[in-house]
Amino acid sequence: MSIFDEAWTWLGEPNRWSWTDPAGIPYRTVEHLEFSALSLVVAAAIAIPPALWLAHYRRGAFLASTVVNLGRAIPSFGLIILFWYLASRWELNTSFWPLLVALVALALPPLFTNTYAGVVSVEPDTVDAARGSGYRERQIMFGIELPLALPVILAGARVAFLQLVATVAIGAIVNDGGGLGRYIVDGFAQGRGGYGEILGGGVAVIVLALLCEGVFTVITRLAVPKGLHVENARQPQVL
Numbered sequence: 001m002s003i004f005d006e007a008w009t010w011l012g013e014p015n016r017w018s019w020t021d022p023a024g025i026p027y028r029t030v031e032h033l034e035f036s037a038l039s040l041v042v043a044a045a046i047a048i049p050p051a052l053w054l055a056h057y058r059r060g061a062f063l064a065s066t067v068v069n070l071g072r073a074i075p076s077f078g079l080i081i082l083f084w085y086l087a088s089r090w091e092l093n094t095s096f097w098p099l100l101v102a103l104v105a106l107a108l109p110p111l112f113t114n115t116y117a118g119v120v121s122v123e124p125d126t127v128d129a130a131r132g133s134g135y136r137e138r139q140i141m142f143g144i145e146l147p148l149a150l151p152v153i154l155a156g157a158r159v160a161f162l163q164l165v166a167t168v169a170i171g172a173i174v175n176d177g178g179g180l181g182r183y184i185v186d187g188f189a190q191g192r193g194g195y196g197e198i199l200g201g202g203v204a205v206i207v208l209a210l211l212c213e214g215v216f217t218v219i220t221r222l223a224v225p226k227g228l229h230v231e232n233a234r235q236p237q238v239l
Contacts (some may be wrong), residue, residue, distance in 0.1 A: 005212040006196025032179025036164040043107035051112045054142045055119035064116040076106055076167045099171040107160040114156025118149025151224050158216040165212055169205045180204045
């Protein structure tokens with residue numbers, strides 16, 4: 001039996017499409033998305049406010065560059081192992097916190113740098129006109145710069161979320177859950193007999209990533225005013 005036949009047989013098992021059985025792809029997909037979405041929300045809450053403030057006052061350009069370069073240099077698997085080791089030493093829940101903290105750390109660089117780049121790219125004349133109209137600095141940041149920088153910020157969120165979707169699968173190595181990556185880890189544990197499960201789990205992760213890419217494209221079109229779509233093509237994106 002070829003690996004493709006094994007994968008097809010694995011996909012056809014009775015509990016494979018259950019929403020309540022941990023062996024089901026829908027169950028694992030929801031678990032996968034929950035971890036990814038929670039990590040993105042936490043990272044956005046940490047990264048966007050300081051990036052917005054620094055960009056508004058034109059400070060921290062070196063910090064923005066350092067953050068993105070550091071984010072590219074740190075291996076995701078290394079972060080997961082490091083936080084798993086620390087959680088086990090501190091007697092924390094090793095099935096939740098190590099993966100969550102690692103995912104948040106991975107999502108911070110694109111969110112921070114894209115927010116900074118998006119705000120900095122706002123036309124100075126627009127900001128000056130707002131000041132001349134009596135806007136306060138906080139009103140300019142949240143009422144002018146943040147909406148105009150939204151296309152670039154969403155681009156950073158898209159990159160971050162796709163990284164998270166891929167990394168949750170890796171996290172199954174140290175996580176009892178791990179979303180769709182659970183199939184890949186369990187398949188390797190079975191040896192030759194688990195090749196079909198590995199292939200099926202890998203395809204499921206790829207399909208989920210493609211669907212998330214499409215969803216973010218739709219979100220960007222709905223959330224960003226039409227006039228900004230064209231302008232966004234001229235704005236730099238620091239990814």
